[in-house]
Amino acid sequence: QVQLQQWGAGLLKPSETLSLTCAVDGGSFSGFFWTWIRQSPGKGLEWIAEVSHTGSVSYNPSLRGRVAFSSDTSKNHFSLELTSLTAADTAVYYCRGGWTSQGLDWWGQGTLVTVSS
Amino acid sequence: IVMMQSPVTLSVSPGEGATLSCRASHSVNDNLAWYQQKPGQPPRLVIYGASTRATGIPARFTGSGSGTNFILTISGLQSEDSAVYYCLQYNFLPGTFGGGTKVEIK
Numbered sequence: 001q002v003q004l005q006q007w008g009a010g011l012l013k014p015s016e017t018l019s020l021t022c023a024v025d026g027g028s029f030s031g032f033f034w035t036w037i038r039q040s041p042g043k044g045l046e047w048i049a050e051v052s053h054t055g056s057v058s059y060n061p062s063l064r065g066r067v068a069f070s071s072d073t074s075k076n077h078f079s080l081e082l083t084s085l086t087a088a089d090t091a092v093y094y095c096r097g098g099w100t101s102q103g104l105d106w107w108g109q110g111t112l113v114t115v116s117s
Numbered sequence: 118i119v120m121m122q123s124p125v126t127l128s129v130s131p132g133e134g135a136t137l138s139c140r141a142s143h144s145v146n147d148n149l150a151w152y153q154q155k156p157g158q159p160p161r162l163v164i165y166g167a168s169t170r171a172t173g174i175p176a177r178f179t180g181s182g183s184g185t186n187f188i189l190t191i192s193g194l195q196s197e198d199s200a201v202y203y204c205l206q207y208n209f210l211p212g213t214f215g216g217g218t219k220v221e222i223k
Binding site: 035044060061101109 | 148150159160161162165166169171172203205207210211212213214215216217
């Protein structure tokens with residue numbers, strides 16, 4: 001059973017950078033899709049960034065320029081950085097993996113990130 | 118791609134059925150998933166490929182539709198089905214979720 005464990009700072013100030021990491025336990029990193037998704041009361045569930053099974057990285061255009069996705073396959077980790085934070089970035093951030101069209105879908109526990117001065 | 122869900126809230130008695138709707142602004146073929154989310158938990162995959170139940174999902178959950186119109190039907194509602202249900206299109210990047218339908222058990 002694949003499990004995702006995520007961590008990162010939960011309280012940040014405006015203009016700071018969010019950094020989150022997700023560890024994949026119990027399965028291979030390669031061959032699957034790995035995604036960051038956030039959920040805020042105002043905007044619901046929002047897809048942030050994803051690396052495909054071929055290694056291609058895609059970003060949500062609404063966040064392009066502020067977001068960076070990286071992965072370390074040797075450690076079975078993938079990470080998210082989001083710069084120039086504002087209060088609008090306050091949300092629960094989830095890492096997700098699998099292959100939706102194959103019914104494979106694993107989620108991290110979520111990290112509440114609050115942006116406040 | 119904009120995903121619109123209706124209704125926003127559905128209140129149903131135990132044992133009754135519920136019909137949730139999801140509409141896409143453009144055709145997403147059958148690349149549509151339904152998720153169930155309970156408070157304090159991440160979403161859980163219920164249906165993928167518009168109509169295939171995910172592992173461990175009871176047969177009372179049925180997905181249908183293709184293109185732009187999709188339906189999630191829950192028959193014989195049980196108390197544990199109380200949750201918010203979201204649709205997700207994964208035909209185009211970025212994936213986009215609907216705003217959710219909250220299913221309440223009377």
